[in-house]
Amino acid sequence: MAKPSLLTLAIAAVLAASVHAEDNNDTTRPTQLEAVTVTGSNIKTTDIEGPSPVQVITAEQIKSSGKTTLPDVLRAISANTGNSVNEQLTGSFSAGTAGISLRGLGQKNTLVLVDGKRVANYATAYELQDTFVDLNSLPLAAVERIEVLKDGASAVYGSDAIAGVVNIILKQNYQGAEAGASFGSSTEGTGQTENNFHLLLGHGDVKKDGYNVFFALDGTRSNQLNASDVSWLRGNDFRDKPGGQLNWVPTNYYDNDPTQGFANAVGPVQKVPYGAITPGKTGDVWAYNPAAYDSVIPGVERYHAVLRGTVKLTDDITGYGEAIYSRSHAAFIFGAPLAIGSGLRSWDNQQQHLVNINTTLPVGNPANPYDVPTPVNTNLWGVGPRNKRDRTIFTRFLAGVKGHTGNWDWDVSAQHSESSLKEYVTNFGNRYAFESLLAHGGYDFTSNDNPASAVDALRLSTIRPAVSRLSTVDATASTQLFDLPAGAVGFAAGYQFRHEAMNSRTSEAVLSGTELRPAIDVIQGSRNVNAAYAEFNVPLLSTLEVNVAGRLDRYSDFGDAFAPKASLRYQPLDWLLLRGSFSRGFRAPSLPEITNSTAVSYSSVVDPYDPVTPGQRRGYTDVFTANPNLKPERSTNYNLGFVISPTSDTSLGADYYHIVQRGIIGPDNDQALVNQQDPRVQRDAQGRIVTIYNQYKNQQSLTTDGIDIDFHHALHTQAYGDFALNSSITRLLKYSEPLVAGEAPVNGAGTNLFGSLPKWRAVTGLNWAYRDVSSTLTWYYVDGYKQNPDNLLTPAYPTRVKNWSTFDLSVAYTGLPKTTITLAVQNLQNRRPPWDPSTPYFDITQADPRGRFVTLGVDYHF
Structure with a gap:
C-alpha cells in the first residue's frame, strides 16, 4: 500500500509545479505548501509525516487494486489482523455486513468516519453486543482517499477509537463526468458472478466559480453462493484430511438415539456410519448433507448514492451539504428445515423466558411405531429450508458552514444518520400449528407426502425490524496562538453533541410465542453525549515538536470519560523522522450492553x-x-516508530504499538459456569x-503489541516505464488475555484461541506503467496459526493451520480516447483456503471460497 505521506507529497508536487509555471525565471521564491488536516488531529500542518502513523489509500490505488467494494479494499490492509467479519457470516443478527478490526481488537474498537465525522452504526449488534459501522453501507465510487490512523485516538474522536480510525474522505470538488461498469465471474464453475456500475457527475470549481455540485451513484449485484456450489465443499466429507470427519447431521430417529432410525428415508437423507460423523460411535444413522443449506456468500444487490454541494458564501465562509443514501438486499439460506427434538422452545414474553415445547410422539401418531409415547428427532422436510432476506437502508444528511475569521479556521456542522433493517424470514416453524398437528396426527414425520394444508400451516414467515440513529452537532476551531523561536504554537478546540439510539425489535410471531426455536436480539435505548476537546502543537526546536490533546465526554447513562494524548515528532535530519505517542482511550458500553436489551x-x-x-x-x-x-472499557496506548526517506522515491518506516485494554465487557464464560x-x-x-x-x-484485561513495517520505492525509466513497489507488513507479537475472567492471561498471537490471529499479515504491490498500459501485481499473505489446545483433544487434528497466500493482478489500458479498460484477476493461482478442522472448512475472517475471480471493466470520461 502507499506510504502515509502520499497525499501531502502530491499536494506539495502540484503546488510546486504551479509556482514554477507562474514564474519560471524566479528561482528565489519559496514554495508555500498548503496546510491540511490529517486524521488524528484537528490542527492543520504541512508535515509530510506526523507523530502518529497514517496509511493513505488513494482513489487511484483503489482502481489499480482491482477491488470492487469498500470492504474488500479495507479488509485487505495488513493492520486488519483478525476478529472482523464480512458477509460470509450468515448465521448472525448482522448477516450481510462487513467491518474492519485494526489490531485484532474487534470491529467495535475501530472507529469509522466519513469526511472526519461519525455515521450511524448498523441497525443491530454483532454477537449480540458489538455495535459497528457496516462498510457495505458506504460508497466506493465517491471516495477520494481513505486515511487509516493506526494509533489510539480517543483524545480527538472519543469512544471506539482504541485500535485506530478509518476516515473515508469523499470527493470534495469534482468536475466532469465518468461512467463505468464491470462484469466478474468465478472461473471455478460455481456460477457466482458480480456486476458493478458507477456514475460520477460534478460541476463547478469552488475556487474559480464559487460553487461545486457533485453526484455519485454506484451499484453491485452478485449471486448467492452455497457450499453445494463449491466442488471441495459440496460433499462435506473431509475424512481425507487430518482431523476431518463426515460433516453430516444425524436426523430421523427415536428415543434420542440416532441409531434407532425411521424405517424409511424421509427427506434428502442417506444411511451412513455413525462413527464417520462422531468418532467412537457404532451403527448406521440417517443423516443429511448440510451443504445445500449453507450459504457461504449471500446474494447481494446494493446501491449507493451521494449528493454533495459546496458554495462560497463570502471570500472567507463556505457552506456545504451532503446526502448519502444506500440500499442493500442480502439473500441467503439460513439453515436446513427446522429440526424437531428435545430442546425445542418458544418465547414467553410475559415472563421473559423460554418455554419447552413437547416433541414426544403420542401413542397413535402415524409416525410412532411404538405403544408408548416416544421422543422423536427429525426435520420439517416438507416445509423446506429456512431463508432470510435482509433489507438495509442507510442515510446520512449533513449540513455545515466553515470559514476563516481573523487568525481562526472554524467549522460548524449538524447531521442525522440512520441504519434501518428489515429482516424477512420464510419457512420457519409455527408452534401452535405444530402442537395441534402433533396431537392429532395431521402431519406424518415419517412420510415424504403430507397434505399441503398441513405443510402450509407449519410454515411461518416473519419480519424483524431494527433501526440505529445518530444525530450530531460538531464545532471545531483552530489557530496559531503565538510564535516561539522554533515556530508557531498550534491550537484547536471543539465541542460535540451526540444523540445515539437503537430500536432493534423482534417479530410479533416471537412475542406471541408462535415461532419455534426463536433467536432474539431486542435492543431499545438511547443516550446523549456531550464532549469538549482541546489540542496543542508546540515546536520545542526546529526539529522537535510535541502535540498534547485531551477530550472529556459526558454520557447520560454511565457518566464521564476523559482521554488524554501526548506525542513527539523529532526530525534531526531531512531523511530521518522519529516519533512516539502515549494516550489513554475508552470504549463506552454499547446500547445492547447497558440499556434495555x-x-x-x-x-x-x-x-x-x-x-x-x-x-x-x-x-x-x-x-x-x-x-x-457497566463502566467504559479503558485503554492505554504506546506507539514508537521511525521513517527513513533517503530520496523522494524511497522510504522505510517501522512503528511499534502496545495496547492495554481493561474492563472488557462480556458475559461470564459458559463453559466455566x-x-x-x-x-x-x-x-x-x-x-x-x-x-x-x-x-x-466489566471483566478481564487484554494486552496486545506488534510492529508495522511500510516500504515504498519508485523507479523511473525512459525505456521501460515507471515502477513502484509498496509493501505493508504487520507482525503481531502478543495478544494476551485470560481464557476465563480471573485466570492468568494466555498469549493468543499466532493461534485461534481468541479467534484466528496470525502473527504475520502482509500486502505487497508492484506497479508498472508504460505508455498506455499500467498494471499492479499484489501479493496478499496471511500467516498460518496454531490450533487452540482444546481442539487438539480431537484425534488427528493438525496442530497448525497453513498460511493463505494469494496474488491479484490488475491491468489497465488507456489507449482509447477517454476510455479505460481494466482486467482484474483475484486469487490468480486459484488457491483454496487452508484447512482448519475447527471450522466447517476454513476461517471466514481470513479467506473466502470463491477461488479465481476475473473481472472486466470499462470506464468512460465525458
Missing part, C-alpha cells in the same frame, strides 16, 4: 455432568441481559442443560 441465541458446551452423554458437547440456549451498572455447576445453568427433568442465563460485566 434481551438476547437469545444457541450454542453448545461440553457438559461433564450430562446424564446421557457425559463429557460430550451439548446444545443449549443462551439468554443474555444488559447491565445498567457449567464446570462450576452455577445455578444460572438450567437443566431439564433428565438433568440435561437447557438454558444458561448470563449478564454483561
